[in-house]
Amino acid sequence: MILTVTLNTALDITYRVRSLRPHTSHRVSEVTERPGGKGVNVARVLAALGHEVTVTGFTGGATGRVVQERLASVPGVVDALVPITCATRRTIAVVDDRSGDTTQLNEPGPTVTPAEWSAFQEAYEALLPTASAVALCGSLPPGVPVGAYAGLVRTARSAGIPVLLDTSGEPLRRGVAARPDLIKPNTDELAELTGSHDPVRATQDARRRGAGAVVASLGREGLLAATRDGRWRATPPAPVHGNPTGAGDSAVAGLLSGLIEHLPWPDRLTRATALSAATVAAPVAGEFDQGAYEELLGQVVVSGEASAA
Amino acid sequence: MILTVTLNTALDITYRVRSLRPHTSHRVSEVTERPGGKGVNVARVLAALGHEVTVTGFTGGATGRVVQERLASVPGVVDALVPITCATRRTIAVVDDRSGDTTQLNEPGPTVTPAEWSAFQEAYEALLPTASAVALCGSLPPGVPVGAYAGLVRTARSAGIPVLLDTSGEPLRRGVAARPDLIKPNTDELAELTGSHDPVRATQDARRRGAGAVVASLGREGLLAATRDGRWRATPPAPVHGNPTGAGDSAVAGLLSGLIEHLPWPDRLTRATALSAATVAAPVAGEFDQGAYEELLGQVVVSGEASAA
Numbered sequence: 001m002i003l004t005v006t007l008n009t010a011l012d013i014t015y016r017v018r019s020l021r022p023h024t025s026h027r028v029s030e031v032t033e034r035p036g037g038k039g040v041n042v043a044r045v046l047a048a049l050g051h052e053v054t055v056t057g058f059t060g061g062a063t064g065r066v067v068q069e070r071l072a073s074v075p076g077v078v079d080a081l082v083p084i085t086c087a088t089r090r091t092i093a094v095v096d097d098r099s100g101d102t103t104q105l106n107e108p109g110p111t112v113t114p115a116e117w118s119a120f121q122e123a124y125e126a127l128l129p130t131a132s133a134v135a136l137c138g139s140l141p142p143g144v145p146v147g148a149y150a151g152l153v154r155t156a157r158s159a160g161i162p163v164l165l166d167t168s169g170e171p172l173r174r175g176v177a178a179r180p181d182l183i184k185p186n187t188d189e190l191a192e193l194t195g196s197h198d199p200v201r202a203t204q205d206a207r208r209r210g211a212g213a214v215v216a217s218l219g220r221e222g223l224l225a226a227t228r229d230g231r232w233r234a235t236p237p238a239p240v241h242g243n244p245t246g247a248g249d250s251a252v253a254g255l256l257s258g259l260i261e262h263l264p265w266p267d268r269l270t271r272a273t274a275l276s277a278a279t280v281a282a283p284v285a286g287e288f289d290q291g292a293y294e295e296l297l298g299q300v301v302v303s304g305e306a307s308a309a
Numbered sequence: 310m311i312l313t314v315t316l317n318t319a320l321d322i323t324y325r326v327r328s329l330r331p332h333t334s335h336r337v338s339e340v341t342e343r344p345g346g347k348g349v350n351v352a353r354v355l356a357a358l359g360h361e362v363t364v365t366g367f368t369g370g371a372t373g374r375v376v377q378e379r380l381a382s383v384p385g386v387v388d389a390l391v392p393i394t395c396a397t398r399r400t401i402a403v404v405d406d407r408s409g410d411t412t413q414l415n416e417p418g419p420t421v422t423p424a425e426w427s428a429f430q431e432a433y434e435a436l437l438p439t440a441s442a443v444a445l446c447g448s449l450p451p452g453v454p455v456g457a458y459a460g461l462v463r464t465a466r467s468a469g470i471p472v473l474l475d476t477s478g479e480p481l482r483r484g485v486a487a488r489p490d491l492i493k494p495n496t497d498e499l500a501e502l503t504g505s506h507d508p509v510r511a512t513q514d515a516r517r518r519g520a521g522a523v524v525a526s527l528g529r530e531g532l533l534a535a536t537r538d539g540r541w542r543a544t545p546p547a548p549v550h551g552n553p554t555g556a557g558d559s560a561v562a563g564l565l566s567g568l569i570e571h572l573p574w575p576d577r578l579t580r581a582t583a584l585s586a587a588t589v590a591a592p593v594a595g596e597f598d599q600g601a602y603e604e605l606l607g608q609v610v611v612s613g614e615a616s617a618a
Contacts, residue, residue, distance in 0.1 A: 015414060022329045022405070025413035062371045069371075094403065094414065096331070104334035123408065208543060 002046055002080070002256055003131040003161075005124065005152065006039030006057035008109045008141045009081065010068050014093045014285065017139050020103050029097070034286075035067040035074075036091060037231075038166060039137035041246050041286055045253035045275065047076030050287070051260075054078040056127060058120065058141065060110050080127060082120045086110030089141075093245075093285065102243070109141030117144055118220025128159045132260045133251055135164045140171055149175035162259055165211075166252050168192065173209075181212040182259070184252050190216050203231075215255060215272070217248050222273050222300070227265055232304030234269035236277040236296060245306060246286030250279040266302040273287075273300045310387070311565055312440040312470075314433065314461065315348030315366035317418045317450045318390065320376050324403045329412050338406070343595075344376040344383075345400060347446035347475060350555050350595055354562035354584065356385030357597070360569075363387040365436060367429065367450065369419050370396025376471055388437060391429045395419030398450075402554075402594065412553070418450030420471065424451055433461060435470045441569045444473045444561055445489075449480050458484035471568055474520075475561050477501065482518075490521040491568070493561050499525050510534050512540075524564060524581070526557050531582050536574055541613030543578035545586040545605060555595030559588040561583070575611040582609045 007186040016030040034082045043053040059068055059081035067088055071079045083145065089107040096102075111119075128134070136149050145151075149171050156163035157179065165172065165180040176183060176193065188200060193209070196202040203214040204224035213227035222235040254275040258268030277300075278293035279286065325339040335516040368377055368390035376397055380388045398416040405411075421429075437443070443465045445458050454460075458480050463473035465489065474481065474489040477498040485492060485502065496508060502518070505511040512523040512535035522536035531544040563584040567577030572579060586603035586609075588595065 017414065020331045020412075022331065022412050023408075025409040026415065028414055028416045031416050062375045066371045092414075099332075101332040103329075103331050105326065105337055105401075106335065107324075107337045107340050234348075 001052040001054050001131060002133050002135070002139060002260065003054050003056065003127055004039035004043045004046070004054065006137055006140045007120075007144055007148065009037040009040060009057045009059060009064070009067055009088050011063040011088060011090045012036030012286075013090055014095060015094050015164045016097055019096050019098050020094050032200045033070065033136070034068065035070045035079055036286075038140055038249050038252075039135060039180040040071070041249035042135050042137055042253045042256070043077050044074060044286075045250050045288060046257060047074060048290075049253065049257050050076070051257055052076055052078070054080050054127060054131070056080040056082065056120070056123060058082055058084045058112060058116070059088055060084040063090055064088035069079050080123065082116070084110060084116045084124050086112070094190055102223070105263065110137070112141050112143035114143075117148075121151070122156075125155060128156060128161055133164070133230055133256050135166065135256055136175070137166045137249070137252065139167065146170050153178035153180045164252060164256055164259075166248070176206065176210045177213065178208045181253060182215065183211045184215050184217060184248065184255065186217045186248060187219070190214075199258035199302055215251070215269070217251055217276070223251065223276075223302050225269055225304070227267060228307065230304060230306035232269055232302050234266075234273040234300055234302045235300070236273055237299035240277045240280045242280040242282065243285045244280050247276045247279045249286070250275040266304075269302055270297060270300045282293070288304045310359040310363050310440060311444070311569065312363050312365065312436055312443050312555035313348035313352045313355070313444045313446060315346035315364065315446055316350060316429075316457065317448045318344065318346040318366050318368060318373070318376055318397050318451055320372040320399045320577035321402070321595075322420060323404060324398055325406055327405050328405050329403050329549050334463075341374065342379070344379045345595075347558050347561075348444060349380070350414040351444050351446055351562045351565070351594075352386050353383060354559050354597060355566060356383060357599075358562065359385070360566055361385055361387070363389050363436060363440070365389040365391065365429075365432060367391055367393045367419070367421060367425070368397055369393040372399055375399035382414060389432065391432050392427070393419060393425045394422055395421070418448070421450050421452035423452075423460045426457075430460070432450055434464060437470055440470050442471045442473070442565055444475065444565055445484070446475045446478065446558070446561065450491075455479050456483045462487035462489045471570075473561060473565055474556070485515065485519045486535070488519045488521065491524065491564060492520045493526060493557065493564060495526045495557060499523075517584045521565050524560070524578070526560055526585070528553070532560065532578050532585075534574060534578055534613070538574055538615065539612050539613060541578055543582040543609055543611045545582055546610070547606035549586045549589045549614030551589040551591065552594045553589050556585045556588045558595070559584040559597055575613075578611055579606060
């Protein structure tokens with residue numbers, strides 16, 4: 001199985017309103033809820049691709065119970081979340097019916113106690129032996145040490161399990177120094193990590209800082225990869241219009257599935273780019289459109305070169 | 310005990326954000342949750358005044374469980390909510406830190422099945438014999454018939470229990486025809502019921518339509534009462550600044566407590582007006598400021614006259 005870690009899980013709630021106007025009252029016409037947090041999104045896409053996935057991280061309170069109830073109904077996903085006392089956060093996306101624009105309200109994460117953090121580390125170590133790959137995804141909730149991902153990367157590497165890290169800021173900086181196999185920053189995260197706004201230089205610099213491979217997501221322009229085996233750029237056929245929520249998580253799922261299937265890098269990047277674009281094209285935020293995905297697979301253009309052996 | 314009925318209970322959530330700007334992302338700095346819906350708010354104020362209160366209505370899903378957990382920690386309030394399959398709605402008040410202004414997002418209520426509505430009616434009839442008064446408060450969730458309050462008013466009257474109705478629109482129109490002892494509309498609700506925008510005429514008209522007594526809330530200008538015993542107007546000493554959320558519910562609690570204590574009308578109106586103004590003055594929406602309440606009790610001016618015997 002593939003293990004995805006979401007330390008800051010969420011109950012993602014979407015509200016439809018006619019038009020959001022500050023300091024007035026709104027009737028919500030439609031409410032949808034689903035389990036969220038980056039690693040949970042990655043797991044859902046991996047499961048849709050036919051992989052067995054185990055989800056770990058934290059769950060607490062009434063919102064955590066809803067997250068777990070909903071996860072139980074996703075085929076192919078096993079729930080190995082670790083209980084905490086504080087409640088799992090909610091995120092609320094308020095979508096305007098008229099414009100389709102979204103206003104986002106993100107609750108702060110729950111505070112994790114030192115004992116809960118220890119319990120998670122034990123659960124993580126117990127899950128690793130049966131994992132073919134690990135994805136460490138998203139922000140850290142309060143109480144989890146800033147070096148958390150660095151420690152989790154080291155534990156995975158000691159166990160010989162390939163590890164992907166998708167986070168930002170100081171947790172990314174420290175995590176990279178622990179030498180993860182792969183990181184997937186967006187351009188902002190990459191610039192913050194390296195100080196360079198030139199993606200080609202920045203991906204190389206991030207490798208020097210410790211990442212085995214770097215796949216930067218360039219939004220509508222696709223992916224840029226710097227790896228031991230070579231450098232590539234994968235471009236979708238045309239800019240896809242839609243909701244970019246979850247596009248990065250779909251790219252992570254594509255990269256991970258390609259990794260455990262031992263695909264060559266150009267094929268991994270094609271898959272990740274097609275999944276990402278098919279997620280933007282899907283009507284529901286964070287889902288991918290299966291038809292669009294299959295069509296896009298034949299349309300992604302990969303340029304670049306393998307390193308001299 | 311006093312029985313309050315809240316068919317459309319809610320989990321009231323308050324978010325603090327720096328400033329709400331549509332179509333951007335916001336970090337919520339503070340989250341507070343409390344059980345809500347008009348009858349629940351009335352119960353909380355009655356309990357704070359020292360009365361024993363039983364709360365009934367519907368509860369469902371994860372949000373309903375949170376409402377019940379929180380209710381369990383309010384001294385003097387007994388939970389007699391009836392379970393339903395659908396989840397209790399949430400309301401979200403987004404408060405701007407800068408301006409203090411509030412943006413409200415109200416989920417639709419849960420759909421109540423005919424069997425659940427029957428179960429509620431049985432529970433209500435079983436609770437009535439031990440009630441000294443009943444308050445029927447707020448909107449109807451989907452699935453509850455529009456004549457619901459009319460039926461509940463009749464059942465209370467048959468049992469000889471004084472009944473207060475605080476709702477709006479067609480449920481109010483039908484409920485009034487069933488002859489409740491007291492209604493407490495605001496000016497908009499009263500105008501919709503009677504077609505008159507003159508509160509003095511409208512309160513009299515509402516009595517002709519079936520209400521035993523009518524106490525109209527005129528916002529900052531206080532209360533206007535038309536009763537069998539006479540007509541009065543109660544005015545707070547000065548316009549109180551603050552958050553008017555729950556001020557009407559505090560007025561209902563004041564009127565009900567005055568009713569079961571058999572206070573003369575001017576004293577009931579003084580209490581209701583002081584509680585209402587002390588709720589506007591309180592820092593937390595829907596709570597009342599005990600100190601302000603006691604001070605205001607001596608400052609409310611009641612004018613009017615008793616009817617000739």
